[in-house]
Amino acid sequence: MTQTHFQTLIHARWLITIEQDGEILHHHTLAIENDSIAAIAPTADAAHWTADEVITLDEHALMPGFVNLHGHSAMTLLRGYADDLALMDWLQNHIWPAEGKHVSHDFVRDGSMIGMAEMIRSGTTTINDMYFYHSAVAEAGQKAAMRTFVGASILEFPTNYAQNSDEYIRRAMTEREAYLNDPLITFTLAPHAPYTVSDDTFRKVIATSEKHNMLVHCHIHETADEVNNSVKEHGKRPLARLNDLGVLNDKLIGAHMVHLNDEEIVLVARLNIAIAHNPSSNMKLASGIAPIQKLLDAGVTVGIGTDGAASNNKLDMFAETRSAALLAKVGTLNPTAVPAATALRMATLEGAKALHIADKVGSLKVGKRADLIAIDMGSLETAPAFDVISHIIYTAGREHVTHSWINGRCVMRARTLTTLDESALKITASEWRERIQK
Ligand SMILES: CSC[C@H]1O[C@@H](n2cnc3c(O)ncnc32)[C@H](O)[C@@H]1O
Numbered sequence: 192m193t194q195t196h197f198q199t200l201i202h203a204r205w206l207i208t209i210e211q212d213g214e215i216l217h218h219h220t221l222a223i224e225n226d227s228i229a230a231i232a233p234t235a236d237a238a239h240w241t242a243d244e245v246i247t248l249d250e251h252a253l254m255p256g257f258v259n260l261h262g263h264s265a266m267t268l269l270r271g272y273a274d275d276l277a278l279m280d281w282l283q284n285h286i287w288p289a290e291g292k293h294v295s296h297d298f299v300r301d302g303s304m305i306g307m308a309e310m311i312r313s314g315t316t317t318i319n320d321m322y323f324y325h326s327a328v329a330e331a332g333q334k335a336a337m338r339t340f341v342g343a344s345i346l347e348f349p350t351n352y353a354q355n356s357d358e359y360i361r362r363a364m365t366e367r368e369a370y371l372n373d374p375l376i377t378f379t380l381a382p383h384a385p386y387t388v389s390d391d392t393f394r395k396v397i398a399t400s401e402k403h404n405m406l407v408h409c410h411i412h413e414t415a416d417e418v419n420n421s422v423k424e425h426g427k428r429p430l431a432r433l434n435d436l437g438v439l440n441d442k443l444i445g446a447h448m449v450h451l452n453d454e455e456i457v458l459v460a461r462l463n464i465a466i467a468h469n470p471s472s473n474m475k476l477a478s479g480i481a482p483i484q485k486l487l488d489a490g491v492t493v494g495i496g497t498d499g500a501a502s503n504n505k506l507d508m509f510a511e512t513r514s515a516a517l518l519a520k521v522g523t524l525n526p527t528a529v530p531a532a533t534a535l536r537m538a539t540l541e542g543a544k545a546l547h548i549a550d551k552v553g554s555l556k557v558g559k560r561a562d563l564i565a566i567d568m569g570s571l572e573t574a575p576a577f578d579v580i581s582h583i584i585y586t587a588g589r590e591h592v593t594h595s596w597i598n599g600r601c602v603m604r605a606r607t608l609t610t611l612d613e614s615a616l617k618i619t620a621s622e623w624r625e626r627i628q629k
Pocket residue numbers: 263278282286287290321322323344345346381382383384410413472498499502
């Protein structure tokens with residue numbers, strides 16, 4: 192017999208499936224059962240469906256939650272700590288010294304929870320993170336009930352977390368053990384960047400990735416200096432070096448990838464490397480404009496990320512996706528570059544593809560996990576609503592997100608978080624500011 196009683200029913204004015212570019216279903220009902228989307232039908236045909244909870248969203252668009260493909264959640268605690276600087280000055284003279292003084296398990300747990308609260312309030316349901324103290328990130332992901340990819344950072348130099356690259360890898364693999372059966376937590380290997388990781392360590396990362404089927408997440412070709420310094424030091428550009436080391440394959444997510452020549456774009460497409468595009472961070476650190484339309488034309492999977500709150504300084508996928516659409520146009524002087532529907536797909540399904548979870552999330556489809564958000568289109572700023580996809584990219588903001596479900600669980604209802612305590616997190620953030628300012 193066909194099921195007609197569900198855990199949750201959501202009646203929505205618009206349903207943006209992302210299954211087909213620009214597809215919009217009008218007046219549809221989506222049913223959630225356990226962790227998944229159990230049914231989707233026109234509301235008129237679903238009149239006989241019942242549920243434990245029925246939510247009527249007459250002026251809302253329902254869409255898959257955003258996949259933030261590159262971030263450092265805990266860096267919310269360093270938001271606004273050092274602005275208006277170039278990457279290496281920002282890292283070497285400000286951020287790394289501050290991390291050396293303050294980063295601990297508690298810093299990462301608290302900062303990650305604050306970041307996840309901000310991301311859920313901004314419509315993000317999956318975060319591909321990269322930081323130190325992996326079990327603290329995982330603990331925050333469990334508390335927030337957010338789909339979390341915990342990037343186990345690996346560098347050559349000592350930090351509070353580990354003394355050398357072997358210790359980073361060892362700790363990553365040990366801490367991962369406790370989360371192997373968690374449906375929301377997945378560990379990845381995160382060598383920081385070609386300029387902080389040796390050839391030998393990259394080889395170990397690849398061997399570990401192959402043995403344990405783990406994704407690899409790395410900052411690559413972020414600035415022109417990075418590329419030029421690599422030519423001086425290694426006699427080749429970072430991508431060529433990584434290619435020689437066997438790092439380039441479909442498990443790699445390259446964050447930034449701003450400085451790519453035409454040959455490298457062909458290589459990236461051929462080897463199925465995914466890219467996390469971070470337009471705000473690239474603008475703020477003056478890293479450059481990534482050739483996104485060229486990459487898309489070549490068939491590369493490009494998702495969108497916020498980077499950390501110390502280089503953005505928001506964890507807002509609305510702002511980021513809008514910037515991706517605008518920056519592509521100004522970078523090519525072509526107003527048709529990265530149109531709205533493409534930008535939205537990048538911020539959802541393409542991010543899911545990069546993380547190898549497109550069979551589970553990234554679009555609204557029966558059988559997929561219920562990772563979705565509701566956006567209120569009834570406010571003055573979003574009137575009139577001719578085209579909801581245009582509104583999501585160019586007009587609406589994170590403040591219009593009212594509800595969010597992750598893995599079937601409602602994590603924000605009418606803008607109130609259900610898994611995290613927003614007031615308590617604000618107090619925690621000010622306590623950390625006092626400590627850091629001392
Ligand atoms: C090893 S993961 C965390 C490590 O990366 C630093 N970081 C943050 N944003 C960026 C960026 O855009 N490029 C390079 N490194 C970055 C962060 O401060 C941590 O030290």
